[in-house]
Amino acid sequence: MSLELARKLYAKMPDVFAKARKKFGRGLTLAEKVLVSHADNFETQTWERGKAMLALRPDRVAMQDATAQMAMLQFMQAGKKKAAVPSTIHCDHLIRAEMGSEKDLLRAMDENKEVYNFLASAAKKYGIGFWKPGAGIIHQVVLENYAFPGGLIIGTDSHTPNGGGLGMLAIGVGGADAGEVMAGLPWEVLHPKLIGVRLTGKLSGWASPKDVILYLCGLLTVKGGTNKIVEYFGPGAETISATGKGTICNMGAELGATTSVFPFDQKMVAYMNITDRADLANLAQSHKELLVADPEVYQSPEKYYDEIVEVNLSTLEPHVVGPHTPDLARPISKLAAEAKEKGYPVELKAALIGSCTNSSYEDISRSAHIARQGLKAGMKAKTSFLVSPGSERIYHTMKRDGFLDTFEKLGGTVLSNSCGPCIGQWKRADGVKGKADSIVSSFNRNFPGRNDGINETLSFLASPEVVTAYALSGDLGFDPVNQKLKGADGKEFKLEPPVGEELPAKGFAKGEEGFVAPAENGDALTVDIPPTSERLQLLQPFPRWDGKDFEKLPLLIKTKGKTTTDHISPAGPWLKFRGHLDKISDNMFLGANNAFASEPGKGTDVLTGESGLTIAQIARRYKAKGIGSIVVGDENYGEGSSREHAAMSPRFLNVRVVITKSFARIHETNLKKQGILALTFADPKDYEKIEQQDRISVTGLQSLAPGKPVQVTIHKTDGKALTIQANHSITEQQIAWFKAGSALNALN
Ligand code: MIC
Ligand code: SF4
Numbered sequence: 001m002s003l004e005l006a007r008k009l010y011a012k013m014p015d016v017f018a019k020a021r022k023k024f025g026r027g028l029t030l031a032e033k034v035l036v037s038h039a040d041n042f043e044t045q046t047w048e049r050g051k052a053m054l055a056l057r058p059d060r061v062a063m064q065d066a067t068a069q070m071a072m073l074q075f076m077q078a079g080k081k082k083a084a085v086p087s088t089i090h091c092d093h094l095i096r097a098e099m100g101s102e103k104d105l106l107r108a109m110d111e112n113k114e115v116y117n118f119l120a121s122a123a124k125k126y127g128i129g130f131w132k133p134g135a136g137i138i139h140q141v142v143l144e145n146y147a148f149p150g151g152l153i154i155g156t157d158s159h160t161p162n163g164g165g166l167g168m169l170a171i172g173v174g175g176a177d178a179g180e181v182m183a184g185l186p187w188e189v190l191h192p193k194l195i196g197v198r199l200t201g202k203l204s205g206w207a208s209p210k211d212v213i214l215y216l217c218g219l220l221t222v223k224g225g226t227n228k229i230v231e232y233f234g235p236g237a238e239t240i241s242a243t244g245k246g247t248i249c250n251m252g253a254e255l256g257a258t259t260s261v262f263p264f265d266q267k268m269v270a271y272m273n274i275t276d277r278a279d280l281a282n283l284a285q286s287h288k289e290l291l292v293a294d295p296e297v298y299q300s301p302e303k304y305y306d307e308i309v310e311v312n313l314s315t316l317e318p319h320v321v322g323p324h325t326p327d328l329a330r331p332i333s334k335l336a337a338e339a340k341e342k343g344y345p346v347e348l349k350a351a352l353i354g355s356c357t358n359s360s361y362e363d364i365s366r367s368a369h370i371a372r373q374g375l376k377a378g379m380k381a382k383t384s385f386l387v388s389p390g391s392e393r394i395y396h397t398m399k400r401d402g403f404l405d406t407f408e409k410l411g412g413t414v415l416s417n418s419c420g421p422c423i424g425q426w427k428r429a430d431g432v433k434g435k436a437d438s439i440v441s442s443f444n445r446n447f448p449g450r451n452d453g454i455n456e457t458l459s460f461l462a463s464p465e466v467v468t469a470y471a472l473s474g475d476l477g478f479d480p481v482n483q484k485l486k487g488a489d490g491k492e493f494k495l496e497p498p499v500g501e502e503l504p505a506k507g508f509a510k511g512e513e514g515f516v517a518p519a520e521n522g523d524a525l526t527v528d529i530p531p532t533s534e535r536l537q538l539l540q541p542f543p544r545w546d547g548k549d550f551e552k553l554p555l556l557i558k559t560k561g562k563t564t565t566d567h568i569s570p571a572g573p574w575l576k577f578r579g580h581l582d583k584i585s586d587n588m589f590l591g592a593n594n595a596f597a598s599e600p601g602k603g604t605d606v607l608t609g610e611s612g613l614t615i616a617q618i619a620r621r622y623k624a625k626g627i628g629s630i631v632v633g634d635e636n637y638g639e640g641s642s643r644e645h646a647a648m649s650p651r652f653l654n655v656r657v658v659i660t661k662s663f664a665r666i667h668e669t670n671l672k673k674q675g676i677l678a679l680t681f682a683d684p685k686d687y688e689k690i691e692q693q694d695r696i697s698v699t700g701l702q703s704l705a706p707g708k709p710v711q712v713t714i715h716k717t718d719g720k721a722l723t724i725q726a727n728h729s730i731t732e733q734q735i736a737w738f739k740a741g742s743a744l745n746a747l748n
Contacts, residue, residue: 002148003280005059005086009150010287013037017290023047027294029304030263031194031229034169038152040186049193049306050227053731055186058171060086060146060153061178063111064138065119066093066423066571067156069579070644071175072122073539074180074744081126081523084184088129088146089119090138097386097420098427100184101395104174105134105416115579117528125522126182135514136417139163139192139356142170143246144275144391149264149284149291154178154187158642158666159356161446164261165246166268167291169229171259174644174670176743183747190665190731192229192258195220196305199236201314205497206332206481208366209244210358210442210463213251214312216327219309223636225257227665231305232262233298236313241741242271243360250357251444253324256639256664264291267502275393283707318466322446323438325459325493325562332466336477342475344458345438345469349430351381351471352441352451353464354388354415355422358438361397361508363442364389366502367468368403371410373495374472378488382474383439384429385412387421410471421451424572428452438476442467447566447640449591453573454465455600459563465498494553536579541748542651542675544741547702550656550677550713552695554606554622556629557615558595558687563633564640567591567600567665569649571641578645585649589615598693606693619653630696632687633660638667647671651742657698657725659712661687672734673743677701682709682725693717698726704738706731712743 013033016072020036021026024047028036039045040055047054061083063071068089075083094115095108109116116133131141139156139162146153149167153160156178163170171189171577197216203209216230230252232245240248247260250259262268264284272281284291297304317331323344330338339346353359353367353577364387374381387407389395395417398404404414416533420426422443428451436456443451444457460476469480472495477565480483484492521526529536543619557569569584570591577584590601597603597611607625622629631650637660638646647670650658657677661684677698690696695715704710709725716722730738740746 062155075179078183083182091133095418119608121528132514140390164249198234225255230260322460358442366498505556568646628656679726
């Protein structure tokens with residue numbers, strides 16, 4: 001699988017590195033090594049961090065079922081016979097969690113039949129590997145099978161960086177990017193700046209790899225990593241397991257980082273060995289100097305990274321983040337006081353462990369150790385307690401080693417190997433809309449409404465072992481490090497700090513792997529899309545730009561505060577329409593706070609004055625009249641997921657321009673790919689000047705050019721107009737996308 005890719009890559013690395021050292025006049029960091037060795041053309045490429053657009057050749061593409069539908073529909077429009085690079089599809093997001101693994105899986109097979117058939121048939125035809133529902137969550141399956149040190153993979157999911165745990169640059173992208181790379185084009189990304197994180201000391205007691213990233217989320221915030229790669233190093237790095245590194249890199253997505261990566265080490269060797277890739281481990285071992293930064297980088301990191309952060313693992317306390325955002329962090333010992341002060345409900349309703357972020361053997365064995373202590377004291381979970389294994393291997397190993405039994409004895413339910421509650425595929429039995437209560441999970445996101453569809457729910461994130469301790473106490477104010485629990489006999493006892501094993505001593509148990517290889521030659525095969533499908537719809541190209549400026553567009557919505565892709569294009573029940581652009585567009589902005597409406601997702605048709613309409617209803621009315629509209633957004637607009645529906649629905653419903661204070665990386669690219677003008681206020685204070693009834697013009701578009709600000713005129717109802725400046729990061733090539741109506745149109 002990856003062995004051949006790695007062999008070829010390692011063979012060419014020394015030569016490119018020598019050229020790069022010469023060109024840059026210095027040694028290379030690990031991230032730079034991976035970037036330069038994947039340049040489409042090293043010689044002609046300009047290398048300027050934060051400025052240059054890099055054209056890269058990824059080794060692989062991975063897609064999950066909720067985003068693969070659009071990725072494949074777009075790829076099919078390119079008219080190619082076969083994916084140009086090794087690619088895989090993973091069925092993980094569409095399985096609803098309700099009754100436990102077996103029943104949920106059977107139901108999913110039935111209710112998603114059309115989508116699975118479409119993806120399976122397209123995969124088979126176009127030479128793409130297909131991982132069946134139940135095989136596992138994309139990032140875990142990629143880590144177990146495809147990730148390799150020094151490689152570059154793109155994935156249509158924002159947590160693709162999980163692969164950084166095996167020393168690869170693994171980057172989340174929108175489906176259009178994946179489609180283009182599979183069509184044989186290079187992949188473009190802004191040359192990221194570099195954050196160096198130096199780890200010293202060693203984790204102990206309750207502190208786990210999750211706490212490293214929870215702490216960093218608090219320190220760097222959700223936009224602190226935007227257009228940056230986080231590169232870890234230092235003596236502490238070698239003490240963290242490969243899967244623990246995966247957790248840290250995975251959740252680097254919550255910093256907005258392009259990706260995160262760890263240097264090659266013996267923990268990676270151990271993980272590759274136990275996942276049946278000893279040959280790959282040996283190969284990497286014999287090229288290890290290629291797979292870490294040059295020695296001078298580690299000697300004076302401040303000369304090589306744009307920013308440096310130091311974390312001493314020995315003194316790191318377990319952390320909890322939330323509610324509503326992953327950067328509201330504090331050590332667990334401070335949470336009780338804060339909950340009291342801020343009025344967070346302390347009675348916990350659910351504790352959820354696992355997911356793509358945290359379901360390694362280490363995570364599960366440490367959690368089971370906590371659960372066993374509770375059982376010994378005669379306790380049961382005081383909350384609903386759900387476990388989402390990351391893959392078939394994890395599931396069968398957990399079962400063989402008795403962990404499942406332990407969790408079930410505690411009252412837990414083991415769900416299928418899929419995203420489930422993490423992406424709102426969860427019917428929370430006790431959830432009541434409009435009522436705020438608290439839940440805690442070992443997932444990576446906690447935006448409002450994400451898990452249970454209830455915007456009021458306060459969702460907190462912590463390590464799986466801490467979440468298991470919370471399941472025992474049922475109390476958000478509980479601090480397992482310093483406080484005691486009461487056993488069934490009324491006696492108080494203190495939990496011993498979690499102890500687990502990094503890797504299973506008996507190796508991984510295996511179930512059905514769930515992999516389907518593609519056809520050798522798929523030319524004669526057809527792709528399965530029933531013409532009357534409610535779930536799938538072939539794409540129609542978006543119209544080309546008519547060459548005219550945008551004059552006096554109505555404001556569709558001005559979002560206030562956090563506007564994640566979960567706000568713009570909610571998941572949960574809407575996931576089933578991910579292959580049907582028209583239908584899914586009804587969810588557009590349903591979770592967003594409109595500056596001019598009291599209820600999220602609602603607004604006013606400014607042409608008729610009718611209020612209380614959904615944003616999609618308003619946009620459809622404007623569209624029917626042939627009118628485009630404009631969206632105004634706040635900071636870090638489009639934070640979170642890679643789902644390009646958050647860009648395609650607005651485009652489909654005639655949004656022409658999105659102006660914000662700032663954008664998250666993947667979403668900004670997604671907007672550009674779909675032919676929407678993505679602008680930022682030159683003066684963020686201008687955001688305040690936009691009022692509901694304004695008509696907004698964006699002019700001078702014929703001379704749209706990289707680096708040149710655009711004029712925006714705000715026409716007020718009293719006839720006055722004010723002109724402001726907007727910036728953009730549009731390149732020459734992206735101007736062509738805008739003109740053609742989308743990147744895909746520009747291809748054909
Ligand atoms: C997520 O964690 O938000 C998702 C669901 O995995 C998304 C992808 C999607 O919306 O399909 C992501 O992270 O990109
Ligand atoms: Fe799935 Fe959640 Fe991971 Fe996204 S973050 S891939 S929804 S488990």
